[in-house]
Structures are given as C-alpha cells and as structure tokens.
Amino acid sequence: MKPAVGLIGLGLMGKPMGANLLKAGFPLTVWNRTRAKTEDLARQGAKVAGSPREAAASSDVLLTIVSDPPALEEILWGASGALEGLRRGSIYIDSSTVAPSLARRIAKACAERGVEFLDAPVTGGTWGAEKGELVFMVGGSAETLKHVEPVLGAMGKRWFHLGPHGAGQTVKLAMNMILALQVDALAEALALVTSAGVAPERLVEVMQSSMARSPLLDIKAPMILARNYAPSFPLRLMHKDLGLALDLANQLGVPLPATAVAREIYNAVKGSAKEDLDYAAVARFWQKA
Numbered sequence: 001m002k003p004a005v006g007l008i009g010l011g012l013m014g015k016p017m018g019a020n021l022l023k024a025g026f027p028l029t030v031w032n033r034t035r036a037k038t039e040d041l042a043r044q045g046a047k048v049a050g051s052p053r054e055a056a057a058s059s060d061v062l063l064t065i066v067s068d069p070p071a072l073e074e075i076l077w078g079a080s081g082a083l084e085g086l087r088r089g090s091i092y093i094d095s096s097t098v099a100p101s102l103a104r105r106i107a108k109a110c111a112e113r114g115v116e117f118l119d120a121p122v123t124g125g126t127w128g129a130e131k132g133e134l135v136f137m138v139g140g141s142a143e144t145l146k147h148v149e150p151v152l153g154a155m156g157k158r159w160f161h162l163g164p165h166g167a168g169q170t171v172k173l174a175m176n177m178i179l180a181l182q183v184d185a186l187a188e189a190l191a192l193v194t195s196a197g198v199a200p201e202r203l204v205e206v207m208q209s210s211m212a213r214s215p216l217l218d219i220k221a222p223m224i225l226a227r228n229y230a231p232s233f234p235l236r237l238m239h240k241d242l243g244l245a246l247d248l249a250n251q252l253g254v255p256l257p258a259t260a261v262a263r264e265i266y267n268a269v270k271g272s273a274k275e276d277l278d279y280a281a282v283a284r285f286w287q288k289a
C-alpha cells in the first residue's frame with residue numbers, strides 16, 4: 001500500500017508537485033496558508049487539512065515547500081505547527097530552499113520526536129514540477145532516502161544523496177548562485193551589445209552556437225528580449241537564496257565577491273518592482289537605464 005503523504009505549501013512549485021503525487025496514486029492531504037489554493041487539488045482527490053499539525057498527523061511522509069526560512073519556521077513551530085503533529089516513525093522531507101543551519105535544527109527537533117528528516121530542496125523550476133522532472137538534492141540518512149524514493153519519483157526524475165543534514169541545502173544554494181550569476185551575465189552582455197547598436201537577438205544566436213549555450217539561455221533569453229517577466233522562479237526568491245548563500249559563506253569565511261555584487265543588482269530590481277517578477281527581470285537594471 002502506498003504511504004499517506006501530507007503536503008504543506010501549494011505555491012508555484014507545491015501545487016504541481018501535489019498533482020503529480022495524486023496522479024501516481026498516493027493518498028494526499030494538503031494544507032496551505034491561503035486556503036483557496038487547495039481547491040484544485042481537492043477537486044483532484046486531495047483531502048484538505050485544517051492546520052499544518054493536522055496535515056502532519058495524517059501522514060506517513062510529510063513534505064513541505066514554502067517560500068523562505070520564516071515561512072518554514074511558522075508552519076513548523078507556529079500555532080498548530082506541523083512538528084507537534086508528526087507521528088513517531090514517520091518521515092519528513094523539506095523541499096523549500098532555506099539555510100543549511102535551519103535544516104540541521106529541524107533534523108534535531110525531528111530526532112527528538114522519533115521522526116526521520118531529509119532536507120531535499122529541488123531544481124528544475126515550475127516546468128520540472130509540472131512534468132514530474134524535478135531533481136532533489138538530499139541531506140540526511142541514505143537509508144531514509146531509499147524509503148521515500150517512490151514518493152520522490154512521483155515528482156522528480158533524479159535525486160542525489162549529498163551527505164548529512166544540511167548538505168542538500170548547501171548544494172542548492174551553490175546551484176542558485178550559478179543560475180543567478182549566469183542570468184546576470186547574460187543581461188549585462190545584452191545591455192552592452194544593445195548600447196553598441198547591435199540587435200540583442202544576434203548575441204543570443206551566436207551564444208546558441210558557442211560554449212555559452214545552456215538550457216537556461218533557452219528559457220531566460222526570450223523573456224529578457226520580450227521584457228516578459230511573468231514569474232516562474234520569482235526574483236524575490238532568488239534574492240533570498242543569494243542572501244542565504246552569502247550568510248553561509250560569511251559563517252565559513254569564504255569570499256563570494258561576484259555573488260555579493262549580483263545580490264545588490266537583484267536587490268535594486270526587487271526594490272523598484274511593484275509586481276512579482278521572474279528573476280530574468282534582473283535585466284531591468286540595464287533596460288531602465
């Protein structure tokens with residue numbers, strides 16, 4: 001019999017992940033702060049819990065995917081929080097992107113309750129979440145990971161066991177540094193050629209035939225050229241991840257100069273935007289000028 005899964009957080013990522021769990025036949029209970037966002041999954045067969053605690057209590061495997069560390073702390077330790085609902089012997093997986101230190105704190109709280117924890121942030125974006133092709137970066141026990149592989153397999157195509165608790169989050173932050181810097185570099189280069197009177201599309205054409213080609217270019221270059229920044233991976237979340245990477249680097253005494261500058265550019269765009277934007281909107285830093 002398939003384990004009962006609980007899912008907390010039905011944002012851009014959580015909702016399609018939930019739909020894929022239902023498609024794969026897992027009994028699913030969901031909770032989201034804004035209840036209206038549970039309606040689609042309820043129509044597809046999910047039960048809706050009244051609180052994070054209730055969602056946790058009904059689950060053999062609990063999965064959370066919320067915005068940031070304060071959101072995760074709220075659903076775990078806030079009123080009717082999930083931690084107090086987790087059953088002894090159950091497994092809790094967090095797929096939000098948060099600080100590795102928070103992942104270790106959660107692991108400790110889970111261990112005190114006889115619950116196995118995995119930090120398992122994801123990469124692959126909303127399209128990966130929709131297609132069930134996410135990649136999980138996992139910290140925690142390899143044996144626990146083995147137990148939940150069928151659950152991860154309903155939402156993703158690969159998972160990497162990277163070490164003890166926090167290792168998944170560490171690699172995730174490093175991954176997002178690379179993506180943020182790549183898009184920032186693309187935006188700078190497009191600004192240069194445009195100012196020099198060359199059509200920006202021509203740079204993208206050349207890049208597609210060069211070492212600079214990447215799947216990221218396929219997705220983000222058309223958004224920048226069309227100035228269409230409907231959020232897929234919101235800039236506010238990339239800004240959060242760059243901050244988390246810099247915090248970790250400060251703790252470890254590792255200099256990240258390029259990331260520090262990029263974070264300020266993302267910060268400037270975030271500060272001036274009124275709407276929710278994709279992180280490709282970092283190009284607005286030059287487009288406005």
Ligand SMILES: NC(=O)c1ccc[n+]([C@@H]2O[C@H](COP(=O)([O-])OP(=O)(O)OC[C@H]3O[C@@H](n4cnc5c(N)ncnc54)[C@H](OP(=O)(O)O)[C@@H]3O)[C@@H](O)[C@H]2O)c1
Pocket residue numbers: 008009010011012013014032033034037065066067068070071072074075095096097098122123124125126232233234237
């Ligand atoms: N989008 C991507 O492409 C992508 C890719 C990889 C990883 N991630 C990571 O995945 C996580 C979720 O991303 P997303 O794109 O799904 O974000 P999102 O669309 O902004 O959704 C955020 C979710 O967190 C909930 N939330 C926020 N603050 C809360 C609070 N104080 N208490 C309870 N719930 C709260 C929101 O509830 P409401 O509905 O009530 O606002 C919503 O369910 C983030 O950590 C992000 O960095 C995202």
